[in-house]
Amino acid sequence: NGPPHIGHLYSALLADALHRYRGLCGAGPGRLSTGTDEHGLKIQQAAAAAGTSPPELCERVSGLFRRALARAAVSFTDFTRTSAPGHQRAVRHFWGALRDRGALYKGAYEGWYCTAEESFLPPGQLAERRDAQGRPCKVSVETGHQVHWTKEENYMFRLSAFRDPMWKWLRNNPHAISPDPFYQHVLRWLEEDLPDLSVSRERSRLHWGIPVPGDSTQTIYVWVDALVNYLSVLGYPETHGEWWPAAHHVVGKDILKFHAVYWPALLMAAGLPPPERIFVHSHWTVHGQKMSKSLGNVIDPFTCFGQYTVDGFRYFLLRQGVPERDCDYYDEKVVKLVNSELADALGGLLNRSTALSINPSNTYPCFSESCFPKILDSRETEGMGRASAEDYDFVASVASLPQQVAGYFEGFQIYKALECIAVCVRQTNSFFQRHRPWKLNRKDPTEQLWLDTIIHVTLECLRVFGTLLQPVIPHIADKLLSRLAVEPEERGLSNLRFLPRYNGQPCPFEGRQLGPDTGVLFHRLEKSGQHQTETRKL
Secondary structure: OOOOOOOHHHHHHHHHHHHHHHOOOOOOOOOHHHHHHOOHHHHHHHHHHOOOHHHHHHHHHOOOOOHHHOOOOOOOOOOEEEHHHHHHHHHHHHHHHHHHOOOOEEEEEEEEEEOOOEEEEEEHHHHEEEOOOOEEEEEEOOOOEEEEEEEEEEEEEEEHHHHHHHHHHHHHHOOOEEEHHHHHHHHHHHOOOOEEEEEEEEOOOOOOOOOOOOEEEEOOOHHHHHHHHHHHHHOOOOOHHHHHOOOEEEEEEEHHHHHHHHHHHHHHHHHOOOOOOEEEEEEEEEEEEEOOOOOOOOHHHHHHHHHHHHHHHHHHHHHHHOOOOOEEOHHHHHHHHHHHHHHHHHHHHHHHOOOOOEEEEEEEOOOOOOOOOOOOOOOHHHOOOOOHHHHHHHHHHHHHHHHHHHHHHOOOOHHHHHHHHHHHHHHHHHHHHHHHHHHHOOOOHHHHHHHHHHHHHHHHHHHHHHHOOOOHHHHHHHHHHOOOOOOOOHHOOOOOOOOOHHHOOOOOOOOOOOOOOOOOOOOOOHHHHHHHHHHHOO
């Protein structure tokens, strides 16, 4: 019902990084589906307040989301709008499956309804407050939005009948919901009272939605409608079986109950298995405060792309975002992190190791086994070549990096993968600094061998970093790998081999001419205030 903010962008970037990583592993065909949920009372009211119709509002807002995601280099293959005819057809079929399998019944329902969350809330999730006029009212504890007592005759879903099947599913699949604190949270929900769910609304009150098949007085509950997007995008009810249930959902913690309790139960009721994985993330605050329109602190993604570049902002969100807890955004934090890790550490390393003063032939130089002999124990380095014990430890760290990164991507801890890469980038800079290749005498054949070996090891590290960073900062990674003359077909993760010459194997890059120098890998950012001052001076 409004333009995208960085919370929406974060969900999409997490999904995008997982999708890109999977593609680089050569794991077969994959799809990344996103889109906009366009029905419900919230949309109906927002359109009325804006003096427009729901379809016009959705057309505009959906366009904003699509542009923001495209601008952010989110590699989506499908963009589903729930107002589209194909989706509505899938929802009607899904409703029919629930009805035909006895999961629905008609009953009177009353309770506190929150329009902003599009759900009825139990008394335990309510608090007493005063409204703008000072009158007492009830609000949602979680969001602060006001609730209203609502009494209707609706269709009900037999949610209570699925407690045991849900419990069994989760017990047999401990990684179905990640990270673990959210998995435990869902288990606790299943221990509580699980009342049947109202799955329709009176059409006289909610006309912007899909009518219940066979009952024009009722509208299908917006969450039932919205959740079916995961099936409609796959061609449900005809062709979804080619993909389902090999689906991984990426969701914010505020919609965990809809995805981890209601959705699996609805699927079971319709005769379908739950999705393979549900990845859950927390929220972004701004200077420690929750983002809200009333506070005027909602962060616009387009502004951030302009300030920090697309890859710079992608890197910040995925490096700093910890799924288990809320994370804080402020300008200085972005500038400091991105300058330190992308401009200085990574960009500086590439610049120093490819400079013509160090590498005048502009090639991927040869590795010398006599300078860096293979050893089984780093304590054996005494009198064996030029490499120190510290060098061997550092090379072992980089060699283990692809496996570490794989584990963290599998466990939905992308920030930890980036942390490990950042540590290795720092170690590589230390290695380069420690041996001062610019001080070596190129005219001495033994010194030249060691100089070439230092550069070879450094470029090999950069190649590994560039390959592993592709899912997170695709443009920068492409620029880095192109500078190292790594061809597109050599950028996969399944055949990533670090420093093969150390292990006595040939290195396909050795002796290869480096790619064109396209300048600084990533330009340092100025703090927004300074940047604006400089712009005015110009």
